[in-house]
Amino acid sequence: PTDIVKEKERENFYTVTPKTLNNLVSNFPNESFLPLGIKDESNIIFEACNEYFLKENGLSEYLLNRPLDKKHFIIKEKVFTTDKRIGIKRNNNTFSSEEGFIYSLEFAHLWRDYGLSNKEFGFIIEINSQLLNISDDNFKCLRLGGESRTALYEAVEGWKEIPKLDVKNRFKLILLTPAIFENGWIPDGLSEISNDGKKILQGEINEIKVKLISAAVERYIGIGGWDIIEGKSKPLKRAVPAGTVYFFESLDGKEFNTEEIHNKLFMESIMKDKNLRKEGLGLTIIGVW
Structure with missing residues (x-):
């Protein structure tokens, strides 16, 4: 704050x-x-x-x-740390870059085990939906973000x-x-x-x-x-x-x-x-x- x-x-x-x-x-x-x-x-x-x-x-x-x-x-x-990447637009026919089309993206990478009893950083998300089957304690996979990265999720107790x-x-x-x-x-x-x-x-x-x-x-x-x-x-x-x-x-x-x-x-x-x-x-x- x-x-x-x-x-x-x-x-x-x-x-x-x-x-x-x-x-x-x-x-x-x-x-x-x-x-x-x-x-x-x-x-x-x-x-x-x-x-x-x-x-x-x-x-x-x-x-x-x-x-x-x-x-x-x-x-x-x-x-976490951030990673900035630069991208260009390519012509699908010539496979060359198109003039004037450039962009940048910033990614966040969570660190592992910051002295927290071998725990990893992640996100706690509350959803009002039955789209995800989280009725048991086993880890499951889903696609997350614009690049469809693989992520693991599991059911946890609510936040304090x-x-x-x-x-x-x-x-x-x-x-x-x-x-x-x-x-x-x-x-x-x-x-x-x-x-x-x-x-x-x-x-x-x-x-x-x-x-x-x-x-x-x-x-x-x-x-x-x-x-x-x-x-x-x-x-x-x-x-x-x-x-x-x-x-x-x-x-x-x-x-x-x-x-x-x-x-x-x-x-x-x-x-x-x-x-x-x-x-x-x-x-x-x-x-x-």
């Missing part, structure tokens, strides 16, 4: 939260929008944690707004259940997958209004009435693809990257209904576009701050 930072050149980790600063002068258009900082004043120099993953135990601590340390993280390069959080009158949403919103980085359902001379972003997200207090957003990423029906590339769209964090409060200061928050936002998409929701974009989980 983008609201986690580390001390420069050290593995000391901190979670930033919206912070009111006295005598702050800014030309940011939304006066009610708060900057992010750590709770205690400090002269520590921070940097982003883009080269780390949160472990399962770290995710639970993070969502509960508890202190984090290096045992909660794993360096990305110890999980994250307890329902007592969100009170505020919470944060963390994007697990990229999101393509109608208004750039601003989540669908929010609009700018003027309240007592201050501009506020507020509205409904999945029928939950909220106002946006702050956000930790990195630069956009491009999402495209191949249109199988049309036989051509899909237009490249700008998307908010996974890991982006939005901080919300209730409109009237009253506490949220915790059950409703979890039912409508936990592992649910916050995008309005139904087709993109089906593709898995805009999935979120909930944390407290």
